[in-house]
Amino acid sequence: MTQPLAPQYNPSSIESELYRWWTDRGLFSPESHAPGSGEPYVIMMPPPNVTAVLHMGHGLNNTIQDVLIRFERMRGRRALWLPGTDHAGIATQNVVERELAQEGLTRFDLGRDAFVERVWAHVRATGSAIIEQLKSIGSSADWSRTYFTLDEGLSRAVRETFVRLYEEGLVYRGHYIINWCPRCLTALSNEEVEKDEVDGHLWHLRYPLADWSGYLTVATTRPETMLGDTAVAVHPDDERYRHLVGREVRLPLVQRLIPIIADAAVDPAFGSGAVKITPAHDPNDFEIARRHQLPSIDVMTPEARISLAAPARFQGLDRFEARRQVVAELEKAGLVERIEDHRHAVGHCYRCDTVVEPRLSDQWFVRMEPLARPALAAYRDGTLRFVPERRGDDYAGWLEGIRDWCISRQLWWGHRIPVWYCDAAGCGKVSVSRNDLSTCPGCGGPVRQDEDVLDTWFSSWLVPFSSLGWPETTPDLETYYPGHTMVSAPEIIFFWVARMIMSGLHFMGGVPYTDIYLHGTVRDTQHRKMSKSLGNGIDPLEVVRRYGADALRYSLVSGMSVGTDVILDPNDLEASFAPGRNFANKLWNAARFILSNLTGATRPLAGQRGNSVRRSELTLADRWIIARCDATVAEATEAYERFRLNDAAAAVYRFIWSDLADWYIEQVKPRLYGDQPGGDVARAVVAQTFDVALRLLHPVMPFITEALWRRFPGRPESASISVAPWPRPDQRARDPEAIRDFGLVQELVGAIRAIRAEYGVQPGQTIRAVVTPESTVTAAALEHERATVIRLAKLSALTLGESRERVGGHAVLSDGTAVFVPLGDAIDVGRECGRLGTEVDRLARLVESQEKKLGNDQFVARAPSDVVERERQKLTTWRDQQLVLVKKRELLGCV
RNA sequence: GGGCGAAUAGCUCAGCUGGUUCAGAGCGCCUGCCUUACACGCAGGAUGUCGGGGGUUCGAAUCCCUCUUCGCCCACCA
Numbered sequence: 001m002t003q004p005l006a007p008q009y010n011p012s013s014i015e016s017e018l019y020r021w022w023t024d025r026g027l028f029s030p031e032s033h034a035p036g037s038g039e040p041y042v043i044m045m046p047p048p049n050v051t052a053v054l055h056m057g058h059g060l061n062n063t064i065q066d067v068l069i070r071f072e073r074m075r076g077r078r079a080l081w082l083p084g085t086d087h088a089g090i091a092t093q094n095v096v097e098r099e100l101a102q103e104g105l106t107r108f109d110l111g112r113d114a115f116v117e118r119v120w121a122h123v124r125a126t127g128s129a130i131i132e133q134l135k136s137i138g139s140s141a142d143w144s145r146t147y148f149t150l151d152e153g154l155s156r157a158v159r160e161t162f163v164r165l166y167e168e169g170l171v172y173r174g175h176y177i178i179n180w181c182p183r184c185l186t187a188l189s190n191e192e193v194e195k196d197e198v199d200g201h202l203w204h205l206r207y208p209l210a211d212w213s214g215y216l217t218v219a220t221t222r223p224e225t226m227l228g229d230t231a232v233a234v235h236p237d238d239e240r241y242r243h244l245v246g247r248e249v250r251l252p253l254v255q256r257l258i259p260i261i262a263d264a265a266v267d268p269a270f271g272s273g274a275v276k277i278t279p280a281h282d283p284n285d286f287e288i289a290r291r292h293q294l295p296s297i298d299v300m301t302p303e304a305r306i307s308l309a310a311p312a313r314f315q316g317l318d319r320f321e322a323r324r325q326v327v328a329e330l331e332k333a334g335l336v337e338r339i340e341d342h343r344h345a346v347g348h349c350y351r352c353d354t355v356v357e358p359r360l361s362d363q364w365f366v367r368m369e370p371l372a373r374p375a376l377a378a379y380r381d382g383t384l385r386f387v388p389e390r391r392g393d394d395y396a397g398w399l400e401g402i403r404d405w406c407i408s409r410q411l412w413w414g415h416r417i418p419v420w421y422c423d424a425a426g427c428g429k430v431s432v433s434r435n436d437l438s439t440c441p442g443c444g445g446p447v448r449q450d451e452d453v454l455d456t457w458f459s460s461w462l463v464p465f466s467s468l469g470w471p472e473t474t475p476d477l478e479t480y481y482p483g484h485t486m487v488s489a490p491e492i493i494f495f496w497v498a499r500m501i502m503s504g505l506h507f508m509g510g511v512p513y514t515d516i517y518l519h520g521t522v523r524d525t526q527h528r529k530m531s532k533s534l535g536n537g538i539d540p541l542e543v544v545r546r547y548g549a550d551a552l553r554y555s556l557v558s559g560m561s562v563g564t565d566v567i568l569d570p571n572d573l574e575a576s577f578a579p580g581r582n583f584a585n586k587l588w589n590a591a592r593f594i595l596s597n598l599t600g601a602t603r604p605l606a607g608q609r610g611n612s613v614r615r616s617e618l619t620l621a622d623r624w625i626i627a628r629c630d631a632t633v634a635e636a637t638e639a640y641e642r643f644r645l646n647d648a649a650a651a652v653y654r655f656i657w658s659d660l661a662d663w664y665i666e667q668v669k670p671r672l673y674g675d676q677p678g679g680d681v682a683r684a685v686v687a688q689t690f691d692v693a694l695r696l697l698h699p700v701m702p703f704i705t706e707a708l709w710r711r712f713p714g715r716p717e718s719a720s721i722s723v724a725p726w727p728r729p730d731q732r733a734r735d736p737e738a739i740r741d742f743g744l745v746q747e748l749v750g751a752i753r754a755i756r757a758e759y760g761v762q763p764g765q766t767i768r769a770v771v772t773p774e775s776t777v778t779a780a781a782l783e784h785e786r787a788t789v790i791r792l793a794k795l796s797a798l799t800l801g802e803s804r805e806r807v808g809g810h811a812v813l814s815d816g817t818a819v820f821v822p823l824g825d826a827i828d829v830g831r832e833c834g835r836l837g838t839e840v841d842r843l844a845r846l847v848e849s850q851e852k853k854l855g856n857d858q859f860v861a862r863a864p865s866d867v868v869e870r871e872r873q874k875l876t877t878w879r880d881q882q883l884v885l886v887k888k889r890e891l892l893g894c895v
Numbered sequence: 896g897g898g899c900g901a902a903u904a905g906c907u908c909a910g911c912u913g914g915u916u917c918a919g920a921g922c923g924c925c926u927g928c929c930u931u932a933c934a935c936g937c938a939g940g941a942u943g944u945c946g947g948g949g950g951u952u953c954g955a956a957u958c959c960c961u962c963u964u965c966g967c968c969c970a971c972c973a
Contacts, residue, residue: 005932007932007933008933008935009933009935177971195969195970202973218973219972219973220973221973222973233973265971265972266972266973267972267973269972270972270973271972271973274973275972275973276973277973278973282971282973283971284971284972284973285971285973287971344972344973345970358971388900390899390900393898393899394898394899394968394969397898397968397969398969401969401970490967490968491967491968521967523966525906525907527965527966558908558920558921559907559908560908561908561909563900564900564901564908565901565966565967566907567906567907567908568907569906569907572906572922574922575906575907575921575922575923576907576922578922578935579921579922579935581935582933582935582936583935584935585933585935585936586932586933586935586936588932588933588935589932589933589935589936590932590933591932592932592933593932593933594932595932596932597932642911644911646908646909647909647911650909650920650921653920653921654920661932661933662937665932666937750938750939753938753939754938754939754940756938756939757926757927757938757939757940758939758940760926760927762927763927763928763930763938764928764930794930853953853954856953856954857953858952858953858954859953859954860953861953862952862953862954863914863953863954864914866914867914867954868914870914870915871914874915
């Protein structure tokens with residue numbers, strides 16, 4: 001204790017200082033807090049985008065990880081939480097391109113090298129912002145190991161991976177239909193396409209037969225693609241069209257003659273049963289075209305404008321403008337049979353929400369099936385555990401239907417594909433190399449490197465080992481691979497989690513972690529995802545400023561149960577975060593009181609040392625709080641272990657507020673003041689239980705618990721709660737009798753307080769109470785805590801025995817103990833009769849239904865005997881209570 | 896089109912293996928208190944057909960079926 005604490009906790013005045021103190025001492029590095037000892041425990045932080053600004057999703061994700069890592073750190077594990085940032089190819093490139101657009105420039109104006117340099121400058125300027133923000137919510141990651149996915153080391157890992165997979169035949173270049181974003185001007189993987197239901201139309205178009213003898217109707221949702229049609233397909237068994245197969249239609253507007261073919265992929269029941277085939281703009285059509293050796297005509301530019309391959313009047317039109325014009329012309333020609341409303345899923349770019357265009361192009365792919373097989377096996381054999389369990393089905397389902405991964409991106413920001421082409425006539429060698437090439441290994445001539453970069457996720461899927469130094473065999477790699485817990489969101493399973501497992505198995509021979517905890521999404525009260533565009537976001541830093549990081553963390557943790565979403569109200573921060581702030585303030589004030597009453601080091605509660613508190617020195621209340629504390633240790637520990645962070649927080653909250661503050665501290669006060677007998681015992685009990693509570697709470701509320709814990713007298717200056725040993729349940733602390741007996745004391749005080757409130761007894765006025773204990777045990781307990789009852793119920797006297805008076809307030813405790821508070825004139829007899837009457841009626845109903853239950857032979861015969869016994873006990877108790885109250889009513893002369 | 900989840904107090908949610916947390920917590924609301932740790936507090940209180948219907952069982956908020964509403968994920972019927 002140095003200076004007295006202010007009556008109101010002010011988080012901002014201590015948080016940054018404490019954080020600096022932690023990092024100065026290197027407490028977040030596993031080496032420093034447990035040198036060479038303890039089993040490693042590793043969490044890989046999902047690397048935020050390097051340009052990201054902290055939002056609630058980060059807040060939730062990182063709070064969970066921090067709780068887990070702090071918990072395991074205190075349990076003595078060599079806890080490593082490894083952070084990093086992701087270069088985030090498309091996202092970051094978009095940011096800088098937008099910046100350029102402000103200056104009226106495009107990346108093409110700068111050229112590749114200058115543009116990349118510009119992105120680096122941007123990253124260097126803003127790059128550490130998200131890291132600093134993560135620190136301000138208390139994240140105890142080992143920042144000394146922070147990586148960036150474009151670092152030299154990780155780049156080497158990326159290249160090694162690409163080359164090895166190529167050598168194994170798992171990376172290949174192919175000419176396929178891929179998802180193309182016409183705004184980002186790049187290919188996307190299937191996972192990067194978000195399907196949204198859109199109200200569209202189904203156009204039924206008439207294609208005249210070549211000899212003008214009739215027409216064939218096709219149905220399409222994208223009429224503009226007809227400009228690139230090279231066939232019409234029907235099902236081979238479709239009687240309606242069988243006679244047309246092999247003949248030709250004249251493609252309207254283009255006047256190209258195209259064949260009518262038969263292919264089993266056509267669904268005769270959909271639309272007209274005839275499909276226009278546009279091999280360059282639809283994956284199905286592409287497959288059909290391959291089977292029938294049809295030509296592809298690409299009628300769109302990368303920007304999704306109509307290309308030179310289409311008739312001149314359409315060239316240069318945007319795809320949607322082209323759609324209108326194509327339809328208009330067809331209508332004029334009488335070739336539109338009808339237009340149906342049609343709701344269907346349309347792919348959108350996950351970065352810019354532009355409608356994705358299927359496009360035929362040369363891209364690099366990873367053959368996924370061989371990688372997926374072991375990843376699936378690791379789930380099936382129980383190596384991987386998902387929390388919540390059902391998420392494992394999502395994982396397995398995706399792996400089962402896995403498709404090859406398109407990894408090339410037509411961007412400039414990212415890992416350049418390590419492939420060099422030789423253009424020399426007669427050579428044309430394609431070289432895949434770990435080192436940069438300047439000449440062709442085949443002919444010695446000049447080479448040019450592939451222009452494309454790799455999908456961002458191609459570097460992040462390696463993080464569990466690339467961040468530890470792979471492909472080198474570093475000590476870090478040997479110690480911290482494999483890790484343990486992955487904390488992520490369900491939508492990241494496919495992008496990242498599953499792929500990390502595949503790469504881990506393939507390159508390291510084992511899964512990167514075993515437990516996969518998938519949390520929910522932060523939403524507003526209308527259950528909408530918080531987003532910038534909706535303007536329903538809550539800035540975590542604003543919450544930190546107003547309520548403190550601990551309050552933020554407490555609210556996130558307690559608002560979330562395993563796998564459920566967290567709902568916060570952006571319009572009422574008070575509702576969401578005041579509970580956490582209030583709790584912090586409660587702790588602060590409890591500590592203020594406790595610490596001001598500790599004069600020095602306290603006696604140990606249990607142990608062999610000479611001055612240990614002996615059991616015989618403990619009061620009933622002491623034994624009770626020690627037992628409650630012990631139960632809380634067990635409860636919280638189990639909850640943390642099971643990822644039930646909300647349960648852990650609730651257990652500690654309950655203990656601190658309801659048990660320690662409301663009851664124990666209130667009852668122990670007289671013993672703490674001055675030099676009372678037993679004061680040293682009281683101080684020992686209150687100090688020890690509060691110390692334990694702070695430790696149990698530390699993972700959730702690290703700042704305030706550290707600030708208070710450090711202030712205990714006798715604490716070494718260097719001690720930090722963040723590496724204090726985790727409390728363990730103690731068999732000797734278990735004390736069911738104390739729980740029961742002190743429970744009666746609490747009940748009695750509550751009963752008297754209720755009577756006081758009921759009859760408006762002035763708060764300052766003391767009254768008498770006469771209590772008729774149901775048993776000698778009850779009598780002993782009440783006798784023992786007589787002073788407690790007197791003080792907390794504000795009594796002038798507490799008499800155990802029968803009362804001769806009649807007029808007053810009556811109550812009965814759960815064990816049948818009768819309580820009488822003589823109030824004389826102050827009481828309205830009629831009112832008291834009514835009050836007791838309601839209570840008697842309530843008990844009568846309980847007794848009646850209980851008698852029915854126990855009168856049921858089936859119940860008595862079939863229910864387990866302990867259940868039956870318990871139910872009998874209940875009946876007896878309720879009867880006793882009822883009896884007591886009935887007698888009271890008689891005494892009062894109620895009618 | 897397939898799969899999954901949710902529905903409990905005005906709000907946000909606990910309630911895990913059917914019976915001792917069984918109808919709960921916090922916020923909000925009502926009444927009274929500036930009781931020297933805390934008004935970001937203390938004490939007392941009100942509020943529920945546990946979404947509807949059916950079933951299993953001695954016993955259902957809890958298990959099964961079904962309906963309704965909401966949400967999410969997956970899907971190449973153009």
